[in-house]
Amino acid sequence: MLADLINGHRQQFIDLCKAHRVKELYAFGSAVNGPFTAQSDVDLLVEIELDNPVEDGERLWSFWDRMEAFFQRKVDLLTPRSLQNPVKKRAIEASKKLIYDGATGRLLC
Template structure:
């Protein structure tokens, strides 16, 4: 996992607790050698703890914006259920690294 992310793990945890995140993982270039500090975005997989009255829309965009501020770069935020292609899903699940778990 790239140091841009590891340097902010405490703040990521605070953000996740505030927004009802059950689990947050990073995948893609940020967990490998192809991360480019000048141009790479950060790919993040989220699972919310969506109980009664949970506002998914607001929490999703608040998390995306919060992570972009913390990392200083664009964030592609996806949920596991939104990955329809089985090969893409398998690749994400095999390469993901946990950032936060409730």
């Protein structure tokens, strides 16, 4: 699962989250609930510290790019604000798993 992709590179993952000022990072979809295969993408929900809309957008874009490079596969990166569909939002909220907590700087998977 997702933890298998992160293990062995835990500090690098933490450093990427810190550099992009991630407050919370959740995984959802097959990365959490299976079946997670070599062809699966990685579904992430991220909340970052907000300052300036332009800088925030650039930071999100950079984080998405770095996550795809880290996992070496497609990453779907959502933010709480991007979840407009109430059905999809409820499904993600019900299945998401916190994998990084920016308040403590800890990786939880």
